[in-house]
Every structure is written in structure tokens, then in C-alpha cells.
Amino acid sequence: MAGLRERQKADRERRILGAAVTKFRAEGYRSVRIEDLAEMAEVSVGTVYNYYQTKGDILIATVAMEVEEVLASGAEIVRAPPPGAEEALLSLIFSYYDHSLEYLSKEMWRTAMALAIEAPGTPNGRRYAELDARLSAQVTDLIRALQARGEVRADVDPVAMGQLIFNNLNQMFIEFVKEDDMTLETLRSEVAAQTAPLARLIAPEAQA
Template sequence: MAGLRERQKAARERRILEAASTQFRKSGYRAAKIEDIAEAAEVSVGTIYNYYQTKGDILIATVAMEDQEVIAAGARILEHPPERVGAALLALIYQYYDSSLKYLSKEMWRLAIAHSIENPLCPSGQRYAELDRQLAKQVTDLIRVLQHRGDIDPDLDVGSLGQLIFSAINQAFIGFVKVDDMTLHDLHALIASQIEPLATQIEADVGTQ
């Protein structure tokens, strides 16, 4: 019974977040009403407040739903990464980027990022920071896989390299959501222009490429 209740709770929360995503896109985050989200999710307003205290909490939870799906997809890339270092890194990065607008618009991302900066110590702010840590860890894990495979110099500091690459990924994404006219294709080209030279340098250090 406990397992069934947990599944029902998870399904209910997902309905709320999917309804919130739809309402935020339809009405705009600030204009969207909890009552409309509750009606679309077929739950009571009280039920929503059992899960979340504010709309900001709902927004960050929507980010979390997107990120968990992305991390799961990224794990499959780590199991069988492409042969070249650059191709492997970009496969993971493009997976992150291409899923980013599934639940959130650029406006919603801007608000989520601002919320996390303005409220770093609140639960939703800490949750956003933890999601970033999970993504950074996955990037680092991919580099470690490539290093173990012999594609990257064994003397390189995997942790520092992972943080450096994740910082570039994050900064490029922030630039993307700030500019409404910037497309995913533009974002791909921008990050490739940064990652490919770095990957080439790493491969050159191996001496076997």
C-alpha cells in the first residue's frame, strides 16, 4: 500500500507541474493563478499548497522535473559515449539544451534563475543549486568515463575540468534564455565553438588521437 500511495502522490505532483507549465506559458508566470493550475490538474487549491508554498516553488519544481529527465537521458549517453571526446561532450550538452524548453519557456527560465539567485537559502533556491550540482557531476562523470577509456590524458584533473566545462555550458544557456530570438541551433553553434577546441587540446594531450 505504501508503494501505491507514493506512486499516486508522484502522479498527482506531475499533473500539477504539467498543468502549471501549461498555465505559465498560456497566461505568463505572474498572471497565472493557483486556482487555474488546480482546475487543470484536477486537484484542489489546498492540495497544491500541500506540495508547494509559492508559485516560485512550483516553478523550481518544474525545473527539477525537466532536469531529472535530462539526467536520466544523459546517463544513457555515459553508458555508450561517442568515440571522439568532442562528440561525446556535445552529445551530452545538446541533450541538456534540446530538452530545456519542453516544460519551461525562456521567460520561465529567466524567472527561475532570478528566483534561485534572490533566494539562495530558501528550499527552492537550494533545490535549484542541487540540480546544478547534479548536472555538473554528470559532466564530470562523462569526462571520467572518457579518461578511463583512454581518450583523455590520465594526468588531467577530472573534477576541475568538469567544473570548467559545466560553467561554460551554464553561461551559454543563460545567454540563450536572455535573448528571445536566439535559437537552439545558435546555442549549439556557440557551445560547439567553445567545446571543440578544448576537446582537441585534450585529445592532443593523449598522444594517440
């Protein structure tokens, strides 16, 4: 029975988040009420509040759902990176970007970022920061994997380099979601141009 209850609980949560993705994208985060989400998810309003205290909690949960899938995809790249630092780094970065609008619109991302920045000490703020930290750590893991294959210089600090690369890809993503007219192709092109010289600097032949 406990297993059945857990499955039912997980199913209700998936329906709530599915409703949030659909409603927030179609109507805008600020226009949607908790009652609208409950109706679409076919649960009571009270059930929604059993899972999430605020609409902001639901939005950050959709971010977490997005990032968890991104991390899973990135883990495959870290386990078997493409050859060469530049290609491997761009493969990971582009896997982040290409999945970024799967569940969230640009407006949803802007709102989630604002929630995290306005109240960094709240559970939502801490959860958002923790997701960023896990993405940054994955970039670091990729640097380590490339070092182990001899494709990144041994004297490169993988943590500092991972943080540097993540900070840049994250800032560029912020610029992307700020501009409704900016395309994913433009984002990829600009980040590729920024990453290429950095990849050359950390490549073993740069030691000479």
C-alpha cells in the same frame, strides 16, 4: 492501501505540474494564479498547497522535472560515449540543450534563475543549486569515462575540467534564455565552436 494512496498522491502531483507547464507557458508565470492551476489539475486549492507552499515552489519543481529527465538521458551517454572527446562532450551538452524547453519556456527559466539567485539560502535556491551540481558532476563522470578509454589525457583533473565545461555550457544557456530571438541552433553552433579547441587540448595527442 498505502500503495494506492502513494499512487494517488503522485498522480495529483503530476496533474499539478502538468497544469503549471501548460499555464505558465501559455499565459506567463506571473499571470497565473494558484487557483488557475488547481482548476486545470482538477484538485482543490488546498491540495495544491499541501504539495507546494508557493507558486515559486511549483516553478522550481518543473525545473527539477526537466533536469531529472536530462540527467537520465545524459547517463546513457556517459555509459557509452561516442568516440572522441569533442563528439562525446557535444553529445552530452546538446542532450541538455535539446531537452531544455520541453517543459519550460525561456520566461520560466529566467524566473526560476532569478528565484535561485535572489534567495540562494531558501529551499528553492538550494534545490536549484543542487540540480546544477548534479549536472556538473555528470560532465565530470563523462571526462572520467573518456579517460578510462584513453581519449582524454590522464593528467587532466576530471573534476576541475567537468566544472569548467559545465560552467561554460551553463553560462551560454543563460545567454540563450535571456534572448528570446536566440535559436537553439545558434546556441549549439556557438558552444560547439567553444568546445572544439578545449577538446583538442585535453586529447592525448596534445601531450606532445
